[in-house]
Amino acid sequence: MKPLEAKKINVFYGDNHVLKDIDITIKENTVTALIGPSGCGKTTFLRTLNRMNDYIETFRKKGKVYIDGKDIYDKKVRVEELRRKVGMVFQKPNPFPKSIFENVAYGLKIHGITGKYEINDTVEKSLKQAALWGEVKDKLDKPALSLSGGQQQRLCIARTLAVKPTIILMDEPASALDPLSTAKIEELIEELKEKYTIIIVTHNMQQAARISDRTAFFYLGELIEYDKTSIIFTNPKNKLTENYISGRFG
Amino acid sequence: MSNVSYNRNIDSIFKYLGISCTLFGIVMLLIFIGNIVTDGVQRIDWSFLTNLPSRKAENAGILTAWTGTAWILGLTSIFSIPIGVAAGIYLQEYGMKNRLARIVELNIANLAGVPSIIYGLLGLEIFVRVMNFGGSLLAGSLTLSLLILPVIIVATREALRAVPNSLREASYGMGATKWQTIWYQILPAASGGVVTGIILALSRAVGETAPLIVIGALAYVPFVAKSPMDEFTVLPIQIFNWVSRPQPEFLTNGAAAIIILLLLTFIMNGIAVYLRNKWQKKISW
Numbered sequence: 001m002k003p004l005e006a007k008k009i010n011v012f013y014g015d016n017h018v019l020k021d022i023d024i025t026i027k028e029n030t031v032t033a034l035i036g037p038s039g040c041g042k043t044t045f046l047r048t049l050n051r052m053n054d055y056i057e058t059f060r061k062k063g064k065v066y067i068d069g070k071d072i073y074d075k076k077v078r079v080e081e082l083r084r085k086v087g088m089v090f091q092k093p094n095p096f097p098k099s100i101f102e103n104v105a106y107g108l109k110i111h112g113i114t115g116k117y118e119i120n121d122t123v124e125k126s127l128k129q130a131a132l133w134g135e136v137k138d139k140l141d142k143p144a145l146s147l148s149g150g151q152q153q154r155l156c157i158a159r160t161l162a163v164k165p166t167i168i169l170m171d172e173p174a175s176a177l178d179p180l181s182t183a184k185i186e187e188l189i190e191e192l193k194e195k196y197t198i199i200i201v202t203h204n205m206q207q208a209a210r211i212s213d214r215t216a217f218f219y220l221g222e223l224i225e226y227d228k229t230s231i232i233f234t235n236p237k238n239k240l241t242e243n244y245i246s247g248r249f250g
Numbered sequence: 251m252s253n254v255s256y257n258r259n260i261d262s263i264f265k266y267l268g269i270s271c272t273l274f275g276i277v278m279l280l281i282f283i284g285n286i287v288t289d290g291v292q293r294i295d296w297s298f299l300t301n302l303p304s305r306k307a308e309n310a311g312i313l314t315a316w317t318g319t320a321w322i323l324g325l326t327s328i329f330s331i332p333i334g335v336a337a338g339i340y341l342q343e344y345g346m347k348n349r350l351a352r353i354v355e356l357n358i359a360n361l362a363g364v365p366s367i368i369y370g371l372l373g374l375e376i377f378v379r380v381m382n383f384g385g386s387l388l389a390g391s392l393t394l395s396l397l398i399l400p401v402i403i404v405a406t407r408e409a410l411r412a413v414p415n416s417l418r419e420a421s422y423g424m425g426a427t428k429w430q431t432i433w434y435q436i437l438p439a440a441s442g443g444v445v446t447g448i449i450l451a452l453s454r455a456v457g458e459t460a461p462l463i464v465i466g467a468l469a470y471v472p473f474v475a476k477s478p479m480d481e482f483t484v485l486p487i488q489i490f491n492w493v494s495r496p497q498p499e500f501l502t503n504g505a506a507a508i509i510i511l512l513l514l515t516f517i518m519n520g521i522a523v524y525l526r527n528k529w530q531k532k533i534s535w
Contacts, residue, residue, distance in 0.1 A: 052423065057347065084425035094416035097439055106434065107424045156420070163424060 003028050003167060003197050004049065008063035011044055013056065018044050020221045022063070026167075026214075031189060031198045033208035033229065036218035036244070042201045045218070046169050049199070050086040051079050067167065084111060087160035089170045093152035095144035095159070100136050103144045103155055107163035122162050130158035131188050150181025157188065168192065170200040174207065186211050205245060209233050217241045283512070290505025298506060302472055303488070307499030312507050314471045315488035318387070319456055319514070321475050322484055325391030326398070326455050331448055334399045338406025338444075343432055355407075362400035369397040370464030378465050385466030388478040393461050398451035405447020409440040442529020446522045453518035457511065459486035485511045 004026040011019035019041045026032050034042040044053065051072065053059045065072050072082050084107075095103050104123040113119060123140075127133040132154040136147070144155055153173055160168060170189075174182040189198060189211050202208050208215055208229065215232040217225045217240070225232060225241045236242045243249055301311025341358075345351050373393025383389040413436050421431040437444070462484060469491035471483045483491075485507055492504035 050423065052419065055422070080425040080427055082425075083423060088419075088423040090416065090419060090423070092416060094414075094420045096417065096420060096435055106421075106426075110421075110424065110426045110430045110434070159424065 003068055004199075005066040006045075006049075006063065007066070009045070009048060009065065010062040011041070011048060011053070012058075012060040014058040018221050019048070022223045024216060024223060024226055026197060026199060028197050029193055029195070030213040031193050031200060031211055033212035033215045034199065034201045034218060035203075035205060035208050035215060036224075037249070038203070040218045041221045042218050043171055046088075046171055046199060046201050049167075049169055050083050050088055052083075052088065054079065080111075084163045085165055086167045086169060087163065087165035089153070089156050089160055089168065089173045091172045092176050093149055093156055095147070095152050095155050097143065097145055099141045100144050100147070100155060101140040104159050104162050107159060111163060126158040126162040127155075129161050129192070130154045131184065131191075132158055148181070150177050150184060153177060153181070153185060154188065157185075157192075161192075165196065167197045167199065170198065172201050172203060175203060182207075205233075217244060219244070286505045286508050286512075289502055290507075290509050293502050293506035294509060298503075299510075302474075303470055307497060307503055310492075310500075310503055312485065312488055312510065314474055315483050315485045315507065316510065317474050318467075318471070318482040319484045319511075321387050321478070321482060322391050322394060322462075323452060323456055325387060325478060326394045327448075327452060329392060329395035330398050330402055330451070330455075333395070334402025334448075334451075335406050335444060337399070338403045338410065339432060339437075341403065342407045342410040343428065343436070358400050358403050362404060366397055366458055367460040367464060369393055370461030372396065373461060373465045383479070385468065385481055386479045387475055387482045389465050390462050390467055390482060390484075391478075393465055394455040394458060397458065397461060398455050401451040401454065402448055405451070406440075406444050409443025409447065410436060412443060413439045442525050446526040446529070449518050449522040449525070453515045453522070456484075456518070457486060457515055459484075459490060462487060463490075485514075 004024075006022055006024045009019055009022040010017070022045060034045065036042050047053045048061065049065060049067075049072075053061070061073065067082070067086065070077065072086075096106060098106075101123055104126050105119050108119050108122060113122075124133065124137075127136060132151060135151060136142075136155075144152065147155060153176075157168075157173075174185045177185065186207065189200065192198060193213075200208075200212065212229045214227065215229045216223055217232065217236075217238075219240055225236060225238045227237075232241060233245055236245065298311050299316065300313050301309060302313055303315075304310040341351070341355065345354075370393060373389060373396065377383045377389035377392045378385060381389075383392075417435055417439060418431055421435045426434070467487055468481055468483050469487055471481055473480075475482045489504050489507045489511065492500045492507065495501075
């Protein structure tokens, strides 16, 4: 089963050729880390997978992205349905300036789910899955912005889980957090991969080594090497990869 | 060394210049308000608010004027708020950010600066003559709506622009449509700024005189307006009428009406400032 397949993806911002011929196949229930120096196209690639780049007016794309065998850039695809299936967690925690409960229930509301029991149930389940339930169960009506940064990020994960995605994209989800909160997020990712396919951009190579099954190394818009994480970090085939992971540049 | 003391002198000169400039405006305003209050405050009582206009100054009241102002305020809100907010939303969230959009944006900002009498002439031609509304409340409020639309559009856009993009991304990332994102997330987050802009625009409409005179609002209306098609007067016109009379008793009436109008606009501006401060605190996430 190949839940996600990118074929010859090229991305341009105006005249700027940001991604060059990216070919990648992501396996189900794995964590795939995208690593590489800043500005090498990791985030752009991630955002190509749920069409978040559509809002950039100079964005152009060549090549295909298949999710569950369907071309996500096909005219018939409804981008709202796609994003329900391919959730996203952002670099900076960005909960809605509403209550904790409303944050998680928002996805259900916009997708037309109105049953009170179903909503309550899903909110509780999602918060439990995101390992946040114990901390917030007595204050669901409190503003989400009163939570700590790490809690906010787990709330954002819970919010994403509530609409039952199959793939979760994470764009440096722990880079704005302290080490303890980071550890919690990493633990969470370990658990989530049993049910979800996770693609995570990270600048932290130890993090990639700790949590991912496969690692893709991007450099200047190209996918240099993509393999099992253990191989990338111990026995990379490409000299560039070796230099990067051994800290010689980046 | 001499250079340092020279620069310091410039510094302190500018400081005192700045203080006197600031004081100038405040002192002038205080003198004006003090003057008005001493002239008019003893004239304000219940009958002043509930009496119809009269040829006898001591019987004259501002009932028709303030009810006219209230009508104008209500009708102008009904016309200008939905149109202005919708246009602001379109321009900021839907419209393309190309050259045409910049020209439109520039022109809306310019429209906010067009003298109000020009809007009066526009209203006279379109609403009074072509649409045949006469010198009615409807024609008056439509004219004032045109006048304040640019202000509401610009304020709406600025409030929407202040909402961080991360909020839009969070909503789109959940699979929300553009409208859902605007309705559930962006508008609530921007509401303080939008409402502030609306109140400031309406308080400008309340104080306008020239365009209403042009479209034919009357100085003497012996009845309280019952429908939008009725003829009307408003507080500023009543004031203008009274202060242009020779009898000193009418000047007192004018001062008293000015106090009422000032109170109304101060309250509206106060609410706007309050909401803006509250909103700025809320939006800093």
